[in-house]
Amino acid sequence: MSNLEQTDLLTAEENCAREPIQFPGSIQPTGALLSLDHAFNILQASANTTELLGLSPDTMLGKTIQDALGLELGEQIQQELVSSRLANSSTALLRSVVIGESRFDVLAHDNGARIIVEFELSSAEGSLDSVYPDLRSFIEMIQELPEIERITAVAAEEVRALTGFDRVMVYQFDKDWNGTVVAESRNERLPSYLDLRFPAADIPAQARALYRSNRLRLIPDADYVPVPLVPAFDPLTTGPLDLSFSALRSVSPVHLQYMRNMGTPASMSISILVDGELWGLISCHHAEPRRVASHMRTACDFVGQVVAMQIGARSRSMAAAERVVKHRIESRLLARMAAEPDFISGLHVAEEELLSLVNADGVALLLDQRIMLMGKTPPLAQVRSLANWIATERADQEVLWTESLSSLVPQLQIATETASGILAVSMSKLHPSYIIWFRPEVVQTVRWGGDPRKTADAETGRLNPRKSFETWKETVSGQSLSWSATQIDAANSLRQAIVGIVMRKAEEMAAVTDELRRSNKELEAFSYSVSHDLRAPFRHIVGFAELLKETGGIEADARAQRYIDTIIEAAHSAGQLVDDLLGFSQMGRSQLTPVLIDMNKLVEETLRTLHMDTEGRKIEWKVGRLEPISADLTFMRSAWQNLLSNAVKYTRGTDPSTIEIGCDPGENEVTYYVKDDGVGFNMDYVDKLFGVFQRLHRIEDYEGSGIGLANVKRVVERHQGRVWAEGELGKGATFFFALPRNLASEA
Amino acid sequence: MSNINPILLVEDNPKDLELTLAALERSQLANEVVTARDGAEALDWLFARGPHEGRNSGDPAVVLLDLKLPKVDGLQVLEAVKRDADLKHVPIVMLTASKEESDLVKSYQLGVNAFVVKPVDFKEFFKAIQDIGMFWAILNEPHPMRPRSTPMKVTEA
Numbered sequence: 027m028s029n030l031e032q033t034d035l036l037t038a039e040e041n042c043a044r045e046p047i048q049f050p051g052s053i054q055p056t057g058a059l060l061s062l063d064h065a066f067n068i069l070q071a072s073a074n075t076t077e078l079l080g081l082s083p084d085t086m087l088g089k090t091i092q093d094a095l096g097l098e099l100g101e102q103i104q105q106e107l108v109s110s111r112l113a114n115s116s117t118a119l120l121r122s123v124v125i126g127e128s129r130f131d132v133l134a135h136d137n138g139a140r141i142i143v144e145f146e147l148s149s150a151e152g153s154l155d156s157v158y159p160d161l162r163s164f165i166e167m168i169q170e171l172p173e174i175e176r177i178t179a180v181a182a183e184e185v186r187a188l189t190g191f192d193r194v195m196v197y198q199f200d201k202d203w204n205g206t207v208v209a210e211s212r213n214e215r216l217p218s219y220l221d222l223r224f225p226a227a228d229i230p231a232q233a234r235a236l237y238r239s240n241r242l243r244l245i246p247d248a249d250y251v252p253v254p255l256v257p258a259f260d261p262l263t264t265g266p267l268d269l270s271f272s273a274l275r276s277v278s279p280v281h282l283q284y285m286r287n288m289g290t291p292a293s294m295s296i297s298i299l300v301d302g303e304l305w306g307l308i309s310c311h312h313a314e315p316r317r318v319a320s321h322m323r324t325a326c327d328f329v330g331q332v333v334a335m336q337i338g339a340r341s342r343s344m345a346a347a348e349r350v351v352k353h354r355i356e357s358r359l360l361a362r363m364a365a366e367p368d369f370i371s372g373l374h375v376a377e378e379e380l381l382s383l384v385n386a387d388g389v390a391l392l393l394d395q396r397i398m399l400m401g402k403t404p405p406l407a408q409v410r411s412l413a414n415w416i417a418t419e420r421a422d423q424e425v426l427w428t429e430s431l432s433s434l435v436p437q438l439q440i441a442t443e444t445a446s447g448i449l450a451v452s453m454s455k456l457h458p459s460y461i462i463w464f465r466p467e468v469v470q471t472v473r474w475g476g477d478p479r480k481t482a483d484a485e486t487g488r489l490n491p492r493k494s495f496e497t498w499k500e501t502v503s504g505q506s507l508s509w510s511a512t513q514i515d516a517a518n519s520l521r522q523a524i525v526g527i528v529m530r531k532a533e534e535m536a537a538v539t540d541e542l543r544r545s546n547k548e549l550e551a552f553s554y555s556v557s558h559d560l561r562a563p564f565r566h567i568v569g570f571a572e573l574l575k576e577t578g579g580i581e582a583d584a585r586a587q588r589y590i591d592t593i594i595e596a597a598h599s600a601g602q603l604v605d606d607l608l609g610f611s612q613m614g615r616s617q618l619t620p621v622l623i624d625m626n627k628l629v630e631e632t633l634r635t636l637h638m639d640t641e642g643r644k645i646e647w648k649v650g651r652l653e654p655i656s657a658d659l660t661f662m663r664s665a666w667q668n669l670l671s672n673a674v675k676y677t678r679g680t681d682p683s684t685i686e687i688g689c690d691p692g693e694n695e696v697t698y699y700v701k702d703d704g705v706g707f708n709m710d711y712v713d714k715l716f717g718v719f720q721r722l723h724r725i726e727d728y729e730g731s732g733i734g735l736a737n738v739k740r741v742v743e744r745h746q747g748r749v750w751a752e753g754e755l756g757k758g759a760t761f762f763f764a765l766p767r768n769l770a771s772e773a
Numbered sequence: 774m775s776n777i778n779p780i781l782l783v784e785d786n787p788k789d790l791e792l793t794l795a796a797l798e799r800s801q802l803a804n805e806v807v808t809a810r811d812g813a814e815a816l817d818w819l820f821a822r823g824p825h826e827g828r829n830s831g832d833p834a835v836v837l838l839d840l841k842l843p844k845v846d847g848l849q850v851l852e853a854v855k856r857d858a859d860l861k862h863v864p865i866v867m868l869t870a871s872k873e874e875s876d877l878v879k880s881y882q883l884g885v886n887a888f889v890v891k892p893v894d895f896k897e898f899f900k901a902i903q904d905i906g907m908f909w910a911i912l913n914e915p916h917p918m919r920p921r922s923t924p925m926k927v928t929e930a
Contacts, residue, residue, distance in 0.1 A: 561891075562789065565792075565895075568894060569788075569898065573795060594895075597893070598894055602893065608871060
């Protein structure tokens with residue numbers, strides 16, 4: 027078995043998992059064992075009683091323990107049973123006796139069915155009292171220690187000092203029962219295992235169950251020859267004897283092989299039970315066979331219990347402290363978010379805090395289609411597919427976490443080196459928006475206590491740690507460290523806070539929208555009445571002035587004629603202004619109905635409406651091929667009307683004049699332009715050009731209300747486009763507008 | 774000229790009324806121009822009821838209907854006319870002070886025959902009224918139906 031192959035090991039592990047280790051039917055040879063019924067009759071004895079106690083099993087079986095061993099011991103056991111000191115299933119050290127030439131520690135316990143009495147050979151003199159000063163100073167020291175790391179380190183030192191083992195390790199389980207050596211005290215006879223991890227299969231479930239019920243086990247020599255019980259089965263039940271709480275219980279051959287492979291023929295382990303759960307083990311090894319006196323084992327058990335209590339207390343206070351830290355981080359994150367328009371922008375600037383909130387290596391922020399990656403994350407495409415998967419398959423989950431993403435969603439093939447573990451929180455039920463934290467594969471996070479390959483010993487064929495590590499890798503591939511309850515709580519708390527912020531912003535938006543809708547309605551009513559009621563008087567002024575002109579009597583008076591003309595003109599332009607204003611307000615209010623527009627056709631149509639203005643003018647129209655585009659026809663017509671009449675208007679002094687209409691198709695937008703060789707404008711004033719009622723020319727030079735270009739701008743912006751102009755005084759102007767090829771629908 | 778039925782002008786604003794009448798006068802149409810000052814009055818006249826019961830004139834050649842009217846507004850008058858089996862053939866031209874799209878849409882939904890935004894410019898206004906008069910009162914061939922005042926002729930065998 028020295029060249030134990032991995033397959034053999036796995037087989038052994040499987041066998042081990044099935045093995046009924048609490049019913050081995052044999053004990054270790056360092057003592058003798060008797061099994062009694064509750065009338066103190068001896069039902070079974072270990073086969074070695076003759077050599078150890080001087081009484082063969084045959085002479086003892088069927089007798090009471092008093093009859094077999096003499097009055098004194100038998101009575102004491104009876105008394106102990108009556109006082110029910112033995113009934114709590116833990117082995118009690120009754121006394122030390124000398125039988126023949128050997129001294130024995132007598133241990134007994136009642137497993138409910140049988141009373142098990144064990145005579146363990148005492149290896150040395152000494153008592154619990156002798157180690158008491160050591161234990162007391164240990165307790166005093168350990169109470170001062172704030173960190174679990176220090177507590178375990180001190181515990182390892184203490185147990186080694188008490189027992190003299192070559193190596194004492196503290197081994198901690200994770201939630202999947204994988205283990206890590208978190209503390210170690212050793213001499214140079216055995217290699218360091220500090221920081222090494224071991225797969226859960228190393229300690230199978232029923233072994234862990236025994237670790238919980240029986241806190242201390244000793245195997246003084248892995249090469250021992252098991253001593254069978256006589257008879258092999260309990261004569262009353264005809265079943266195997268339950269040796270769960272026996273100190274001498276024979277252990278699994280697989281375990282013995284494991285020990286021999288590790289070069290540690292002696293081992294002892296003390297369970298650390300925190301709040302009733304198996305937290306870890308104090309695991310002792312020796313390069314040679316080694317026995318530990320029962321009083322010393324009791325002292326070690328005591329150390330284990332003190333350590334467990336301290337760890338429990340520290341864990342609770344650490345969890346509380348961690349919660350405080352998380353809250354502080356969360357507050358900082360929230361403060362950042364509150365200052366930004368959305369939570370993503372706020373979190374984006376707080377990478378360190380965001381990662382430390384849940385101790386992750388990477389994080390992705392997703393809001394609708396925006397994705398931001400920080401730290402160590404899978405590539406963008408993988409994050410996107412992961413988010414899609416969550417959105418479709420886990421839509422109802424507000425918080426989702428796994429330590430093994432690759433086994434949860436193998437089809438996504440997400441890089442395990444960055445994303446073996448994920449913790450995702452959802453910000454919205456309506457839109458796919460998430461924070462997803464990532465943790466790498468755990469094998470990459472192993473902190474080696476030195477190069478493990480150097481400890482490999484091919485000569486002796488020991489099961490070296492590297493090989494054990496390979497097994498571990500096999501077991502945990504694609505696994506991350508687990509997310510703690512505190513971390514999950516912190517993520518959820520952040521989620522709730524963000525949802526709160528988002529909700530509040532949404533409510534604010536809704537309020538603003540309502541307000542906007544109301545004021546739009548008011549504006550609508552206002553412009554409607556303005557257009558009706560303000561237009562009418564202007565129409566009347568014009569109408570009656572015209573009538574007045576025609577009724578005669580003032581024809582002769584040229585000055586009176588001119589006054590009337592002025593009245594007509596003024597009222598006329600006021601009426602035009604009202605029309606323009608109404609048109610402008612309609613631009614903002616009307617719904618866009620985009621259709622595919624033949625721009626050449628629309629421009630031709632528009633040019634025809636301008637014939638009144640162009641009569642008698644020499645204008646050369648150069649119209650290029652204009653790309654069709656999806657836009658609102660009415661709006662576009664008004665834009666072209668404004669631009670073309672502008673061009674006509676401002677080329678009035680140029681004769682002949684050239685007006686060019688063209689198009690510049692881009693990838694995402696199409697740019698149209700109208701270029702004239704008219705009066706142009708000074709580029710200094712280009713910003714004023716598109717403002718409402720902004721005029722760059724004197725009103726008597728060029729008619730118009732100054733709202734035309736504002737109208738164009740509004741039309742184009744309603745189409746999510748851009749508008750701009752270039753010009754030079756006296757040389758002409760070019761007006762551009764660009765429309766997006768894909769017009770997003772209006773919210 | 775097939776008939777010389779009257780033009781019904783429904784207008785509440787006296788200034789608009791005067792201007793419209795002046796425009797119509799210049800169109801030199803032979804049609805009599807009947808005026809109504811609100812929607813209710815227009816309906817009474819159209820349906821020959823109330824004060825207009827038993828009036829002599831037939832259905833109008835065209836109704837020039839202002840959109841905004843007191844009591845019963847233009848749209849309601851339009852609706853009542855277009856719903857009436859006898860009157861629905863009477864052409865109605867909606868005159869309005871502004872080109873508010875919703876009014877236009879509603880008018881067309883109710884079956885208006887034409888929709889005219891009163892131009893500020895008097896010359897344009899004059900031309901518009903003239904065009905309307907010319908088209909609806911002269912060029913348009915009315916629906917061949919009996920004038921309201923004439924009893925139906927019974928074809929005898």
